[in-house]
Amino acid sequence: MTTLENPPAPPDFDSPGHQAKLAELYRDFDSVGMTPLWTTREGLMPPEPQPRAVPHLWRWAQLYPLAARSGALVPVGRGGERRAISLGNPGLPGDPYTTPTLWAAIQYLNPREDAPEHRHSQSAFRFVLEGEGVWTVVDGDPVAMRRGDLLLTPGWHFHGHQNVSDTPMAWLDGLDIPLVAETDQGFFEFGPDEVRTRRTPERSNSERLWGGPGLTPVAALGARPQSPLMAYRWVHTDAALTAQLELADDGVAGTLVEPGHAAVRFTNPTTGGDALTTMRTEMHRLATGTRTRRTRTTASSVWQVFSGGGTVTLDGEARTLEHGDVVAVPAWTEFSLQAGDALDLFTFSDAPVFEKLSLLRTEVSA
Ligand code: GTQ
Ligand code: FE2
Numbered sequence: 001m002t003t004l005e006n007p008p009a010p011p012d013f014d015s016p017g018h019q020a021k022l023a024e025l026y027r028d029f030d031s032v033g034m035t036p037l038w039t040t041r042e043g044l045m046p047p048e049p050q051p052r053a054v055p056h057l058w059r060w061a062q063l064y065p066l067a068a069r070s071g072a073l074v075p076v077g078r079g080g081e082r083r084a085i086s087l088g089n090p091g092l093p094g095d096p097y098t099t100p101t102l103w104a105a106i107q108y109l110n111p112r113e114d115a116p117e118h119r120h121s122q123s124a125f126r127f128v129l130e131g132e133g134v135w136t137v138v139d140g141d142p143v144a145m146r147r148g149d150l151l152l153t154p155g156w157h158f159h160g161h162q163n164v165s166d167t168p169m170a171w172l173d174g175l176d177i178p179l180v181a182e183t184d185q186g187f188f189e190f191g192p193d194e195v196r197t198r199r200t201p202e203r204s205n206s207e208r209l210w211g212g213p214g215l216t217p218v219a220a221l222g223a224r225p226q227s228p229l230m231a232y233r234w235v236h237t238d239a240a241l242t243a244q245l246e247l248a249d250d251g252v253a254g255t256l257v258e259p260g261h262a263a264v265r266f267t268n269p270t271t272g273g274d275a276l277t278t279m280r281t282e283m284h285r286l287a288t289g290t291r292t293r294r295t296r297t298t299a300s301s302v303w304q305v306f307s308g309g310g311t312v313t314l315d316g317e318a319r320t321l322e323h324g325d326v327v328a329v330p331a332w333t334e335f336s337l338q339a340g341d342a343l344d345l346f347t348f349s350d351a352p353v354f355e356k357l358s359l360l361r362t363e364v365s366a
Contacts, residue, residue, distance in 0.1 A: 049298060051330035053099050054091035055314035060129070060305075060324025063087075067108040067170050076115050078193055082161075083108050083115070084173055089328055095178070098328050099300035101350040102279070103177035108170045109134055109163040117160035117191030123226070123276045124153040124175045127346045129306060129324050133165025137195050138230050143204040145171065148234025148306065150266055150283075150346070154226035154276055156187075160195035172304055172326070174348045176278040206230040210269055227268035227275040240264050241285040241344070260290030260339075273352070280351040286310065286339035294336040297362040301349035303327045308343040312336070334365075 011018055029036065037044075067085055076083045084105040086096035098104040107126070109115065117137070126136060132146040139157045153159045163169055180186045209217055210229040220228070244255045244262035257263050266281040267273060274280050280299070283306070286292065294313075303312070305325045311318050312327055313336045321327075321343070329335050337343065354360040 049332040051100070051300070051332065052091045053089045053097075053300065053328065053330035055317070055330060055333050056090055056328045057312070057319050057321075058087050058326045060322065060326070063106050063326070064170060064324070067106045068168065071108045071110050071168055076109070076113060078116055078190070081116065081118055082173075087326055087328070089330075091330070097178040098302055099178070099330055099350070100182070101176060101179040101300060101353065102302055102348065103173070103175040104302045104326060104328070104348075105173040105175075106170055107161075107173050108168060109161060110168050111163060111166045113163050114195050115161040116193050117158050117195055118189060119156050119158045119191060120188040121155045121186055122175050122177050122180045123155040123278050124159070124173060125276065125279070125281060125348070126151040126153075127172045127174065127281075127304065127348075129170075129172060129304065131167070131169040131171070133167055134161055134163045134169045134171075135200050136161045137197055138204075138206070140196055141205045141230065142197055142199050142201060143206070143230050144200070144202065145169070146234070148237060150232040150237075150275075150281060152227055152230045152232075152275055155278075158191045160191065162195045162198070164198075164200050172346075174279060174281070174302065176276075176350070179278060179350065179353065204230055207233075216269065222270065224268070224270045225277050227266075227270070229269055229275070232266045232275070237264060237283050241283065245285065245287055257284075258293060260287040261285075261292055262287075276352070278350065278353055280349045282347050284337075284345045284347060286337060286343040286345075288339060288341050290343075291338045292336050294334050294365040295362060296332050296334045297349075297351070298331045298354055298360055299349040299351035299362075300331045301329045301347055301351075303329065303345050303347045306344040306346050308339065308341050310340040310343040311338040313338070 070083055084107040086103055086105040087098050088096045089098055128145050128147050128149050130147055134145045135142040136151055138153055138159050143151050145151055206229050241262045247255045262285040264283050266275040268275050305321045305323055310321050312321055315334050
């Protein structure tokens with residue numbers, strides 16, 4: 001028995017006998033799949049996020065011609081489902097992921113071409129940099145896709161795309177594919193091989209029901225996690241951004257994010273929260289010459305230049321921005337924008353996920 005007066009002798013940690021026993025312990029841990037925290041903590045619990053994803057910029061001037069080449073060489077049909085080419089982050093080699101949670105891709109449809117219907121648990125949106133002529137049919141509702149529009153395909157809604165025009169069309173797809181894949185949440189189902197309607201109305205049913213300003217159908221009151229509105233039109237987005245800047249110029253307080261910086265978030269009209277549950281979508285406008293504060297956040301994001309040009313600075317490294325360029329911003333990367341002339345950008349991020357989990361942190365510097 002040990003007593004306070006008679007404690008056991010401490011082991012001699014440096015002795016060859018001790019070292020041999022320790023090596024044997026680690027072998028035995030390993031053979032049953034045990035890993036001691038004391039050898040792994042710094043990788044598992046770093047003092048702050050250390051993303052494998054890196055800041056990266058893709059030039060539209062390179063993306064579009066490559067997508068067009070695939071249009072000439074690769075058919076769209078059952079199986080492959082979409083002519084969509086992901087923008088893979090160089091820090092995540094082997095995975096077609098733009099950030100650890102987000103998929104950004106260029107999708108391309110030839111004139112008179114269809115992409116068949118399917119549905120999946122992954123949520124999706126389309127953002128249209130330029131062009132028109134494609135309708136995306138969401139649960140049977142044809143939704144026109146035109147320049148500056150944001151079109152939603154929330155999880156588990158059937159969707160197919162059809163180009164009814166004589167010109168090709170390309171757009172940016174955003175999905176939560178990496179988040180859903182890495183957490184084993186994915187389900188997928190084929191729909192009809194032929195897109196189920198050839199109608200091409202100006203306005204989708206969803207816009208006719210939900211697209212009035214502040215008007216909720218009484219027959220459909222109540223919060224829904226996903227937005228029932230499938231299209232957010234450029235005419236409204238543009239007007240809202242213009243109004244924010246004009247009102248600020250008129251001395252109205254509280255219209256801008258910061259001086260010269262207008263922004264709108266695309267929201268779910270039944271909750272006021274994000275339009276999609278897993279991705280935040282926003283449009284930003286910087287007045288000529290505006291420089292944003294430097295921020296970093298634990299959300300990862302993707303930005304696309306919609307119009308104008310300027311500079312993005314990521315962890316101190318500045319890159320010029322031109323029409324259509326796409327930028328990946330990993331978690332905790334210091335980020336700022338500078339407008340040359342005026343600069344409009346679309347952005348999406350995984351912020352709603354980490355907000356719900358009380359993990360989201362954001363720091364703003366000067
Ligand atoms: O348009 O349905 O970029 O299912 C990736 C997966 C687009 C789509 C993508 C998809 C889609
Ligand atoms: Fe899809």
